Amino acid sequence: MIHSTHAPRDVFSPSVLVLALDYGGTKLSAALLTKGDQTWRACKRVPSPPNHDATYDQTTMLAMAKELLAGSKPDVIGVSFGGPVEVTTGTVHLSHHVPGWENTLLRDQLRQEFGVPAIVDNDANVAALGEWTFGAGQGCATMLYVTVSTGIGGGWILNGEIYRGADGLAGEIGHIVVRPGGAECVCGKRGCLEVEACGPAIARKMRERLKGRAPDDITGEFVAQRARQGDLIAQEVMDEAARILGEGLGAALNLMNPHRIVLGGGVTKSGERYWKILRETARAYAVLPAMRVDIQPAALGDDAPLWGAVALGQSLLDSRSSW
């Protein structure tokens, strides 16, 4: 690929507009950015009502995008979607949280609606690209992004590009087994990293430890808070979650030896003790002392997919302007 110093599109249109869309399970976000800028021109986030469906998502997102654009036309649309996506066609397989998304030709719908090129990928991959381009992964040749919240997902950046694997399913670190015979996971296996170390797993383990003396609606965040306040049982539960996460990351280190692992998601905000244990465990599980173990907190928070959608849109423009 030959890169000209000035892409033709930039010459004729000095302010290239990127529309970034993030279809999350519990909220919709849209932002408008001038290519090369580091801040939004406009941004809008709307939490989704309970029991919403794909039609609601589609209608609401379209209205948000049009409000942001205020009559102007974007040059490209980058999209993060909370569920598996076939990237070459921009088809959503399904949403894990929102019914009605099955086999939606999202890219083509957006192309038709706005008359511009669009690109769609799943939120873990897009967030990884966001952290690599604008956040905690900048400058790393290889990077694994892992998000630890209600589930555990991941995305790879290898040589500056999203690595998707044979079927677009690479990065499923949440479903490597770390506790054979452990708790039953939504995927049908037992002892997956996700079901042993995500937020709901922490809450479940706390409830088990307290044997009915804990409220049913206890959350991982609450356990983390109690641990920081010195509750010994909460600390033990958090320590174990950190150790298990470190073991899972150790597997990724041994298999792929990435330059950096970036950790996002609510559970990774559990404080210094949590980070110390997960880093120590990952280092102990990395096979050779020479292997680098560089694990950093994500820098973009919940906006990682939105920033990643910008980077994804920009990469689509770049690949086209170099044709």
Added chain:
Amino acid sequence: MIHSTHAPRDVFSPSVLVLALDYGGTKLSAALLTKGDQTWRACKRVPSPPNHDATYDQTTMLAMAKELLAGSKPDVIGVSFGGPVEVTTGTVHLSHHVPGWENTLLRDQLRQEFGVPAIVDNDANVAALGEWTFGAGQGCATMLYVTVSTGIGGGWILNGEIYRGADGLAGEIGHIVVRPGGAECVCGKRGCLEVEACGPAIARKMRERLKGRAPDDITGEFVAQRARQGDLIAQEVMDEAARILGEGLGAALNLMNPHRIVLGGGVTKSGERYWKILRETARAYAVLPAMRVDIQPAALGDDAPLWGAVALGQSLLDSRSSW
């Protein structure tokens, strides 16, 4: 990179000679091949005597190479080495089996001796490249090669190149933990894939099951043979080894979703039942039904590193002719 249809070197020297060297722990192999050919022009393999050292390896290999060359000069030297290598400088860190190899500038020594470019990488990476170029991985965009014999090692081919990771240590699938709290591994951890599923692990588990009624020098190969003959205890031991290997491969599938996994090494010659169980287990451990699980036996046997050394040498020539 721009590829000319005729590389300059090929124009002036229609029969480009590649010298391939394989420094194994128990044998030395050397071969000579004309670029583009699929068979050796000459090949020599010498088993190493017990308690040999690096000086023996160096002297013997040099003599073998000169005998093969018979006065002609190779155009490039590709090298597989049984131990960690710093590829950019061609420096051997150490051999796991042969003393005296510490910090040897092997590439520079060969360059000086033969006056031609040389490239050195570790045997797992080189064998992976061999299987990808000439063997069971042909045509796969992404491939994991795993060898299961006295140890368990691996190498990645991503987008047609060896993927080495940040420190050249990618592919260490033998040291992901599959049985927390399991047997103690040479790496210091417990329950690594290697210590639970390699040849010596199979022999150890058989001895444990037979509680002193087995000879001390029992091998994994012997257990596999007894299993094929219908020995129920041997079958159980082999079945467990196959299951554990399948679990480890499942972790690699979830993390990287490769197009194919190629399995080499003596243990993988344990028969249909072993393969059936390891494939079924890997599929059960792959998170999504859509994820492809394509696990194939290696095609090049013990010659995979030697063929890989040819491919490595050729790739070095190709990258130079396109400067």
